[in-house]
Amino acid sequence: MPFRSPYEQADIFCQKIYSKAKEEDKIPQSKPLVTLTFAQTLDAKISAAKNAKTKLSCEESMILTHHLRTIHDGILVGVGTILIDNPRLNEPSLLSTVNNPIPIILDTNLRIPTDAKILHYHKTDSAAKAPIVVCGPSNAHSQKKKEVEGCGARVICIDPSECDAEGRPLIPSILKALKSVGIKSVMVEGGANVIGSFLDCSASSGVPIVDVLIVTISPKIIGSRGTGASDQATLASHPSGLDLKDPVYEQFGTDIICASVLAP
Ligand SMILES: NC(=O)C1=CN([C@@H]2O[C@H](COP(=O)(O)OP(=O)(O)OC[C@H]3O[C@@H](n4cnc5c(N)ncnc54)[C@H](O)[C@@H]3O)[C@@H](O)[C@H]2O)C=CC1
Numbered sequence: 302m303p304f305r306s307p308y309e310q311a312d313i314f315c316q317k318i319y320s321k322a323k324e325e326d327k328i329p330q331s332k333p334l335v336t337l338t339f340a341q342t343l344d345a346k347i348s349a350a351k352n353a354k355t356k357l358s359c360e361e362s363m364i365l366t367h368h369l370r371t372i373h374d375g376i377l378v379g380v381g382t383i384l385i386d387n388p389r390l391n392e393p394s395l396l397s398t399v400n401n402p403i404p405i406i407l408d409t410n411l412r413i414p415t416d417a418k419i420l421h422y423h424k425t426d427s428a429a430k431a432p433i434v435v436c437g438p439s440n441a442h443s444q445k446k447k448e449v450e451g452c453g454a455r456v457i458c459i460d461p462s463e464c465d466a467e468g469r470p471l472i473p474s475i476l477k478a479l480k481s482v483g484i485k486s487v488m489v490e491g492g493a494n495v496i497g498s499f500l501d502c503s504a505s506s507g508v509p510i511v512d513v514l515i516v517t518i519s520p521k522i523i524g525s526r527g528t529g530a531s532d533q534a535t536l537a538s539h540p541s542g543l544d545l546k547d548p549v550y551e552q553f554g555t556d557i558i559c560a561s562v563l564a565p
């Protein structure tokens with residue numbers, strides 16, 4: 302096989318997966334296209350412990366993750382990930398030459414610290430975009446909302462009728478709100494609670510919610526202290542598990558990528 306850099310490999314891999322999604326008519330009109338993606342160990346852990354930031358991806362699979370970020374309009378994480386990882390969520394090495402997605406943070410009670418990197422990065426790098434924070438109704442008129450807006454973020458409050466019993470905005474309502482501000486595609490990176498909500502919503506809804514699932518599998522075993530990728534998904538509507546259709550596997554460096562275009 303001719304030599305391919307990991308950048309070329311990432312580009313070709315994404316073209317293959319997203320042209321498949323297109324062929325199968327998975328490019329939605331009523332909601333943004335959703336890619337759910339995360340890195341896990343062989344024993345399906347996304348972090349080494351509760352409250353831990355853990356590097357799982359190798360250099361080559363991280364290049365794929367960064368490439369995926371550049372082909373989506375938005376990149377979404379929960380506030381738990383902001384509090385633990387304090388990420389930048391941009392494509393670091395090619396920042397000025399590629400599309401950087403709009404960071405989107407799900408934060409029911411506006412717990413985001415006003416010094417979080419994600420609230421400030423766009424002020425120092427002109428290629429980075431100001432984030433969107435999606436919160437629950439209790440913050441509609443709060444001082445914290447004003448402070449977060451003061452950092453340059455757009456804060457979207459979801460109506461109480463569109464939140465779950467714990468007051469968390471429902472996934473279809475979040476996607477509707479994102480679509481209404483022009484976001485046509487969103488890459489969901491985690492963490493465990495957000496992954497659980499997207500999986501459950503996708504499995505129980507008659508319409509597709511997650512269109513493409515891309516999982517990086519790292520050759521590591523963490524054991525029971527780690528946070529499981531699906532710890533927060535009940536998958537109650539699928540008692541024998543969720544079957545992935547026509548999975549595609551490819552090795553990136555020392556990791557295996559599993560990708561599937563999900564059936565509705
Ligand atoms: N290996 C990987 O690819 C990744 C690993 N992580 C890891 O995940 C861990 C953080 O995960 P969690 O603590 O579970 O936090 P999380 O990042 O899933 O955020 C949960 C928060 O999101 C908010 N939220 C709003 N609407 C929601 C909804 N409908 N469903 C779920 N949450 C909603 C709530 O305020 C909730 O507290 C960290 O250890 C981080 O390192 C995070 C991202 C990727």
Ligand SMILES: Nc1nc(O)c(N)c(N[C@@H]2O[C@H](COP(=O)(O)O)[C@@H](O)[C@H]2O)n1
Pocket residue numbers: 339340354355356357358363366378382386387388389390391490491517
């Ligand atoms: N793909 C992937 N591999 C890992 O090993 C990871 N720990 C993550 N985590 C996600 O990436 C964010 C860090 O992003 P920045 O490098 O700061 O931009 C982290 O917050 C998780 O969302 N992903």
